[in-house]
Amino acid sequence: MSVIIAPIASSLPAFLATKAYTALAVLVDEHTKKHCWPQLRKLLPSKPLLIEIPSGEGNKHLQTAEKIWSQLTQAAFDRHALVLNLGGGVIGDMGGFCAATYKRGIDFVQIPTTLLSQVDASVGGKLGIDFQGFKNHIGVFQQPVAVLVDPDFLQTLPWRERRSGFAEIIKHCLIADASMWQRIRRLDLEAQPWPELISHSVEIKKQVVAADPTEKGLRKILNFGHTLGHAIETHFLGTDQHLLHGEAIAAGMIAEAFLSYKRGDLSESDLGEIEEFIFSIYGKIKLQSSDFDKIINLTLQDKKNQAGQVRFSLLTALGQCGYDVVVSKKEMKKALEYLL
Ligand SMILES: NC(=O)c1ccc[n+]([C@@H]2O[C@H](COP(=O)([O-])OP(=O)(O)OC[C@H]3O[C@@H](n4cnc5c(N)ncnc54)[C@H](O)[C@@H]3O)[C@@H](O)[C@H]2O)c1
Ligand SMILES: [Zn+2]
Numbered sequence: 001m002s003v004i005i006a007p008i009a010s011s012l013p014a015f016l017a018t019k020a021y022t023a024l025a026v027l028v029d030e031h032t033k034k035h036c037w038p039q040l041r042k043l044l045p046s047k048p049l050l051i052e053i054p055s056g057e058g059n060k061h062l063q064t065a066e067k068i069w070s071q072l073t074q075a076a077f078d079r080h081a082l083v084l085n086l087g088g089g090v091i092g093d094m095g096g097f098c099a100a101t102y103k104r105g106i107d108f109v110q111i112p113t114t115l116l117s118q119v120d121a122s123v124g125g126k127l128g129i130d131f132q133g134f135k136n137h138i139g140v141f142q143q144p145v146a147v148l149v150d151p152d153f154l155q156t157l158p159w160r161e162r163r164s165g166f167a168e169i170i171k172h173c174l175i176a177d178a179s180m181w182q183r184i185r186r187l188d189l190e191a192q193p194w195p196e197l198i199s200h201s202v203e204i205k206k207q208v209v210a211a212d213p214t215e216k217g218l219r220k221i222l223n224f225g226h227t228l229g230h231a232i233e234t235h236f237l238g239t240d241q242h243l244l245h246g247e248a249i250a251a252g253m254i255a256e257a258f259l260s261y262k263r264g265d266l267s268e269s270d271l272g273e274i275e276e277f278i279f280s281i282y283g284k285i286k287l288q289s290s291d292f293d294k295i296i297n298l299t300l301q302d303k304k305n306q307a308g309q310v311r312f313s314l315l316t317a318l319g320q321c322g323y324d325v326v327v328s329k330k331e332m333k334k335a336l337e338y339l340l
Contacts, residue, residue, distance in 0.1 A: 003123055003206060005199050008111065008150040012043045015109065015146050023081040024048040025072060027095040029055035032087040035156040036113050040086060048084075049075045053091075060090045060130050062138070068098040082107045082145075088114035088161075089121030093136065096127035100142035107145045113153040115165025115194075116246060119172070119201035122147045124209040124219075134301070135234075141214055149202065151195050163189060163281065164246030167225075169197050171253060172204045174274070175224050178319030185277040220304060220323035223313045225253030227327075228335060231298035232285065241286050250282040255335040259327060260315040262334070270318050287339050296332050 004011045026048050028037050033052055051071050053064050072081070085095035085108060092110045099108035112122035128139020154162065166189065173181035180200060184192060205222065212219040229252020236243050243251075257274045260266040299310045304323075310332070313323040 002145075003147040003149060003202050005149045005151070005195075005202065007152060008039060008148060009043060011148045011150070012040070012111075015148065016045070019107075019145075021080060021082040021107070023075065023077050024084065025051055025075070025077065025081065026084045026086055027051045027053065027068065027091055027098075028086050029053055029091060031055050032091065032113050036086050036111075036153050039153075040084070040111070049077075053094075055087075055090070057090055057130070060094050062129060062131065065094060065098050065129055068095065069102055072098070072102055077102070077106070079103045079106055082109065084109050084111055085144075086111045086113060087117070088112065089117040092117050092122050093127055093139070094129050096142065096144060097129055097139055100127055100140050105142065110144045110147045112147070112149060114157055115154055115162050115198075116168060117165075118149045118151070118154070118198055119165060120168040120205065122149070123202055123205045125213065135230075149198060151198055154194070160244060164244035166192070166281070167246030167249045167253070169201050170278070171222070171225055171249065172201045174253065174257075174315060174318065175221050175313075175321035176204045176208075176319060178317075181318060185273060189281055217323070220311075221313050221321035223304060223323070224315065224321050225249045225256050227299055227302050227304070227310065227312050228252045228255045228295070228332065230302065231295045232287075234298050234301075235291060235295050236285075243285065247282055247285070250278050251285045251287075251339055254278050255339055256312060256314055258335045258338040259312065259325075259331060262331065263314065263325075265314065265316045265322075266318065285339065287336065289337070289340070292333055292336050295336060296329050299332065 051068055053059060083095055083099040085092045092112060096108050099106050110122040112118040125141050125143040127142055128136040131137035173184060208219055208222060226249060229249040232251055233243055233245060233248035254275050257266060257271050261271040304311045309326045312325045312327045313321055314325045316322045
């Protein structure tokens with residue numbers, strides 16, 4: 001898997017020079033068309049097929065995928081064509097899925113333009129769409145031919161989206177690099193060394209994925225914070241307390257660090273530092289004890305579960321993570337209480 005972190009003006013022409021494609025499509029949404037497409041357009045040799053889809057998770061479904069496949073078909077794209085996915089995780093997951101299945105698979109390049117997609121979604125080859133309300137329910141594992149990360153695209157990203165992506169950077173530090181955690185926790189959001197953090201996160205994700213591409217074991221550590229975090233995200237979906245993915249994961253990481261502490265794997269002061277830093281950046285979510293049963297039930301849908309047991313990825317120390325830890329409903333309730 002080749003991930004290049006460099007200005008797009010150098011990485012894209014260098015990539016295109018490596019192989020002759022018969023046709024080229026660029027997938028955008030209305031935001032990346034406005035903010036990112038102008039930089040890309042001038043780097044492309046011929047006029048590509050521009051496919052625009054509406055932004056947002058709510059459009060990451062089969063009907064949009066069908067529109068993408070239709071446009072590739074109408075333009076008579078053959079198996080030697082290329083798709084460039086220019087956008088956040090929605091564009092990358094869905095554009096990658098459409099490319100990986102069109103005529104049994106054509107090449108695609110991820111050009112992530114949100115912090116979350118640069119440090120997480122674009123690396124690792126998980127592609128897919130939501131189906132009947134279930135997230136990423138239909139999909140495949142397929143690696144892109146390249147991932148071209150240009151931190152400059154983040155200049156136009158709304159602040160709340162940047163903060164959301166930062167949660168995955170925090171996660172990578174907590175599961176794999178205690179010394180980087182000690183650095184970032186002393187800085188506020190504005191002062192973070194973004195380009196360095198992006199390469200650092202990409203490196204960690206790449207290494208974990210290379211060791212276990214299809215999530216049979218080790219890759220599960222990337223789910224730290226995500227079992228309760230994802231349930232919290234789903235719980236607030238469509239309400240006026242709607243949370244971005246990273247905002248829910250931030251809360252999930254505190255709750256799951258608490259579970260790690262309860263198992264004796266994390267010291268009280270480590271837990272205190274995690275809680276203090278995350279609350280200082282994200283604030284507290286508006287949780288009530290009456291929400292707990294529904295959130296706990298939602299964890300039963302988690303993809304990591306086996307034989308009806310909810311399995312967590314929990315810290316075994318600062319900078320280390322284990323997986324397949326069975327956690328009871330009672331323990332989950334205690335962890336949620338810790339967020340109040
Ligand atoms: N494949 C994976 O391993 C993986 C991992 C994590 C998340 N995901 C998926 O990623 C998706 C979330 O990704 P996301 O957080 O990037 O959300 P997103 O793709 O919805 O992008 C967020 C918003 O930012 C806008 N945007 C994108 N780039 C911009 C820019 N440079 N300037 C201004 N606006 C810009 C988008 O149009 C959108 O409105 C989810 O669907 C999730 O399932 C996948
Ligand atoms: Zn995540």
